[in-house]
Amino acid sequence: MIDETLRNELKRQGVFTTNLAELYNWGRKNSLWPLQFGLACCAIEMIAASMARFDISRFGAEVFRPSPRQADLMIVAGTVTKKMAPQVVRLYNQMPEPKYVIAMGACAISGGPFKQGYNVLKGIDRYIPVDIHIPGCPPRPEALLHALMALQKKIESDKLRGGGRPRHLDPEQPSEFPVPECGAHDLVPTKNHTLWNPKPILRKS
Amino acid sequence: MLTQNETNPHLFLAVFIAVAIVFALTPLLIARLWAKLFSPQKRGPIKNSTYECGLDKQAIGWVQFKAEYYLYAIIFLVFDVEILFLLPFAAVFKQLSIGAVVAMLVFVLLLVEGLAWACLKGLLKWRQS
């Protein structure tokens, strides 16, 4: 491993040094292809972010793919209803590794204003691992770009081997997550306990 | 017979083929090596299933399409090309001489002839299988 001071010195002299992980992450972070789907009004902001004024292509993420097979990034933009949740999880499962999720807007994070509704999922992170949460109702396109930059920073710092490496490089970590089923009263199960485990609250029966 | 200094004139072909094969295989091998060293393959029943916009698959995707679609595509092409030529024609219609109009009419007539032929052949009738 090259020393940081030596590296900076070399850089000043016009010699660029890098390593495999950096090169790999640099390539990946600048070509995040999102999956093209929108669930509610946040999708409009997502569309605005991809248009000329905000121009998500500055970050290499303008190639919205119509098929999960070609996508790296899932932007859950909008309210996830309980009827839609199994489809979203299945789409996530069908994406090849490495894959990332941005939960965009209050609804995708927690159910938002519809949290107590009978048909709204209380946050997509109950079923799939979310990398970046963007609050807002809906978030502005700048917020989405900020989330994308945060995700790029996250990818930048990924290790190739050893402990702390990202999920997709770890053979032990799953790539598919169980798809919930529509039950008689609610989705079954209501959450994936390996992913979503808030502090338990004791009940006085 | 070859002398010491002369080389086989076909040698460069062999070199080309070898380089081409190496050139094609190297990225594949690197990708393979990369996958083996770092990125584990994660297959699964859902990931490998047919993509149906997130829904459960209804049936397999290997179905036969009727050959008639092809004929319709060809006939559509006739009109497509016709529009392609008629649009610029329409834009300068007023400045054109009578000869140009007649030429265009002949062109349209040729296309209509093709359509009439297809119609007489019964290609525009959709046959239920």
Add this chain to the structure above:
Amino acid sequence: MQTLDQIKATLEQKITGARVEIVPNGIATLPGSLLVDNAHALAVANFLKNDSQFQFDFASNVTGIDWPERVIKEKVKVKKLVDGVEKDVDEVVEKTTPAYLECVYHLYSISRGEGPLTIRLRTSDRGQNVNLPSLTPVWRSCEFQEREVYDLFGIQFTSHPDLRRILMWEGFVDHPMRKDYVEPDDYEYEPTPHDELIAKAQRHYPQEATS
């Protein structure tokens, strides 16, 4: 547009056996609605759509209402002997209205530029007899909205062409907009809950919510 009384009179005159009742609005300045009996609802709807003096050709909105059993207090003037003298005295009478489900249609006439006329259909109770005639054969725009009413309130529309759930999935058994719907117990702790949530939290997690 004609007044409700006129429309009621016309309907009862033209359609034999139809029982139409005027339901006043809770706010006196707003127009009330017509309660039509289920047996003649289809005939009444057809008449309202096709008759030249009404021409209600557009059903803009179909809604369900769930009325649980409730007690209505009414002030009634009763003659009573007070100190030996007969006087009019206000007396509060409590009436119990049985529970029922209601389906409300808002009708407009685009060709005459009139509307809305509100008509109501009422089920006999909210348990077993929840059948209502579907008005989809008269106004096609009712199809999805009646499906929604069926989904959320559980009103069974007879002769509806395609009565399936529309918002909830097949296999869902409850009707979420009914007053007695109990949502699945899936409470999450929230730092800034609404009043309703505080009550719910106190029901479920007494120590947490009050601390």
